[in-house]
Every structure is written in C-alpha cells, then in structure tokens.
Amino acid sequence: MKFKLRQLEAFRAVAQAGSVTGAAAELGVSQPAVSRLLADFSKSVDLPLFRRESGNLIPTAEAEYMLAEIGRVFDSLNHLEDLRHNLKKRTAGHLRIACLPGFATSHLPDALTDFLKDRPQVTVTLEPDRPERILEWIIGQQYDCGITDGFNGHPAIESTDVPIGTVCIMPAGHRLAGRASIEPGDLKDEKLIHSRRDSPFFRHLQAAFTDHDVQMNSWIEVRQFTAACTIVSKGHGVSVVSALDAEQFRDRGIVIRPFEPQIVHRLSLLRPIAGNNSPLVLDFLRHFSDSLTPFAPQRA
Missing domain, CATH: 1.10.10.10 (Winged helix-like DNA-binding domain superfamily/Winged helix DNA-binding domain)
Incomplete structure (x- = not known):
C-alpha cells in the first residue's frame, strides 16, 4: 500500500x-x-x-x-x-576528529567549543592517539580529519601544514630567566628534555646546537611536548618546545623565552582525499588553522 x-x-x-x-x-x-x-x-x-x-x-x-x-x-x-x-548553513552534522594526545587536553578543546558556539546542531567524536594510528584512520576514512605532526605525505591524504614557532622553557626562578632570549650556548650545562631522536624537530634542534658548536646535554626523551612542559613545570630541566604547547603551561610555574635560532615545528591537518570533504569539515579545519595564528614563527 x-x-x-x-x-x-x-x-x-x-x-x-x-x-x-x-x-x-x-x-x-x-x-x-x-x-x-x-x-x-x-x-x-x-x-x-x-x-x-x-x-x-x-x-x-x-x-x-x-x-x-x-x-x-x-x-x-x-x-x-x-x-x-x-x-x-553548516550548523548541523557530525565531526570525527583524530588528534595527538596533547591536543585533546590543551588547545583543541577551546578551539572546538568556539567553533561549536554558533553550531548547536553539530556533534563531535574526538579521538586522541599516536601519529601512526591517526594516519591509518584518515587513510581508512574512519575520521573526517586529523591533527598530527611529522607527516611525510600519502597518496590517499590531503594535508595542510601549519608552522608553529618554538620557545625555550625553564622552571620559575631559573638562572636564565632574566635573558631576553635563549641560544644553544646558554644551555650547554643544562639538562635538556627533548623530543624523540627520530623526529624531524629533534634533528633541527640538534643541528642548531651543532651549528653553534655546543654539545647537547640530553637528559629525557619524550614523545610529546606536553610531557616536557609538565616536567619543567615541576622544577626539573629545560626544554625547547612549540610555542603552542608552552602557552598552555604559562601559569604553571614555567618561564617562556624565545629560542634562537628559530626552529619551526610543523603541524599537519589531514583529511582523506576520497572522503566527502563536507563544508562542515572544511570550515572546522579553517577555524582550527586560524586559531593557531598567534603561535606562528616570529619573523626576525
């Protein structure tokens, strides 16, 4: 009937x-x-x-x-x-976002809630994991977009790189806290907390020390900048991290100073080429990229 x-x-x-x-x-x-x-x-x-x-x-x-x-x-x-x-009008729908663990508890929640403020019908799934897993999810179209670093390209993924400036962080009251900026030579006797040795960022940092003829005093190797920030906030060691991560710890017992030479940390915003690429996803990626503007590398 x-x-x-x-x-x-x-x-x-x-x-x-x-x-x-x-x-x-x-x-x-x-x-x-x-x-x-x-x-x-x-x-x-x-x-x-x-x-x-x-x-x-x-x-x-x-x-x-x-x-x-x-x-x-x-x-x-x-x-x-x-x-x-x-x-x-792009005020309804569902977003599936995969991100690095540090983002799930730092910058992303504020950027996401700001994006959702005028989109009351939009719901979100947020899943933090390591870069390798994020890559798998985006290739398999299990998530609409991903926020990661160290991305080297893949034929099934479209990516946009967002450059982030870096800074040197140290505990409050540190002997270098009075400096306007920090150079590799200033850190030769400091216990350094740094990213994994196989990461592009570590290679750039190591090159900066080598160029200044300074031996890097490696102490603790971490996967995420947030781990380095947490250790420094407890009063231990120094580190060179992204300005974005450092900002989340500004009021938690650390001193932030520019690091010279400037090292650029690159975040990658990913989405599957074969996905639906809905306007909502594109709007979110644009909004998130804009939210990172204050942390762009400072021009000399």
Whole structure:
C-alpha cells in the first residue's frame, strides 16, 4: 500500500478544517482537487474517514488513530527540512576528529567549543592517539580529519601544514630567566628534555646546537611536548618546545623565552582525499588553522 504525501496533507487539512472548502483554502488548491485526493486516500486505506455532523466532517475513530501517526510523519518532515536548512548553513552534522594526545587536553578543546558556539546542531567524536594510528584512520576514512605532526605525505591524504614557532622553557626562578632570549650556548650545562631522536624537530634542534658548536646535554626523551612542559613545570630541566604547547603551561610555574635560532615545528591537518570533504569539515579545519595564528614563527 502506497500513500502520496499530498493525500496525507489533504486528509489532515480536512480533519483540521472540518470541511473540504476550508481544506482547499488552507492548501491553496481547488475543492475538486481536495475531494479527489481524499477519495483516493480513502480508497487506499479502505476505511471510513469522516462522518458528517451538523454540516461538518468529523474524523472517525479509525481516522483519529491515523491522524496521530500522520502528525508524527509531518513532524519528522519538518525536522528533516530544519536539518537540511542547518546543513546548508553548516550548523548541523557530525565531526570525527583524530588528534595527538596533547591536543585533546590543551588547545583543541577551546578551539572546538568556539567553533561549536554558533553550531548547536553539530556533534563531535574526538579521538586522541599516536601519529601512526591517526594516519591509518584518515587513510581508512574512519575520521573526517586529523591533527598530527611529522607527516611525510600519502597518496590517499590531503594535508595542510601549519608552522608553529618554538620557545625555550625553564622552571620559575631559573638562572636564565632574566635573558631576553635563549641560544644553544646558554644551555650547554643544562639538562635538556627533548623530543624523540627520530623526529624531524629533534634533528633541527640538534643541528642548531651543532651549528653553534655546543654539545647537547640530553637528559629525557619524550614523545610529546606536553610531557616536557609538565616536567619543567615541576622544577626539573629545560626544554625547547612549540610555542603552542608552552602557552598552555604559562601559569604553571614555567618561564617562556624565545629560542634562537628559530626552529619551526610543523603541524599537519589531514583529511582523506576520497572522503566527502563536507563544508562542515572544511570550515572546522579553517577555524582550527586560524586559531593557531598567534603561535606562528616570529619573523626576525
């Protein structure tokens, strides 16, 4: 049994108006058109729909049951139209974001809630993990976008690199806290907390020490800058980290100073080439990239 939406509209309009004339005026069609739609619907359901009482058409008990269900159908259609409108305006949908663990608890929550502020119908899945896992998820289209570092390219992924400046951090009251900036020579006797030796950032940092003819005093090797920031905030060692990570610890017992020469840390914003690339995803990536502008490398 198939019903046409226009038949349901006519049936509901007659029930609400109590007459074919009123329903025709409500729907903006002729009375014969309403009568034809109502007759076709009555034939389809094979049930009496109205009884006449004092000149009005009154729904039968069976019709009342159907009207309740039809009301829910139209409510769903109205919701679908609202959803279409919101999707067109990019205020509804679902975002699946994979990110480095440090981002899940630092900069990303603020950037994300700011993005969602004017998008009340948007929901989010946020999943932190290591770079290798993020890469797998984006290639497999399990997530709409990823935030990572050390990305070297992949034919199934489109990426945008965002350069982030770096700084030297030290515990409050440190002997170097009075310096306007820090150079490798200033750190020759300091216990250094640094990123993994196989990371591009470590290689650039090591090159800076070598260029200044300074031996790096390696102490603790970490995967994430946030781990280095946490150790320094506890009063131990010094580190060169991204300005973005350092900012999250500014009021937690560390001193932040520019590091020279400037080393650029590159974040990569990923999305699958074969994905739907919805405007909502693109809007979020643009918003997140803009939120990183204050941490761009400082020009000399």
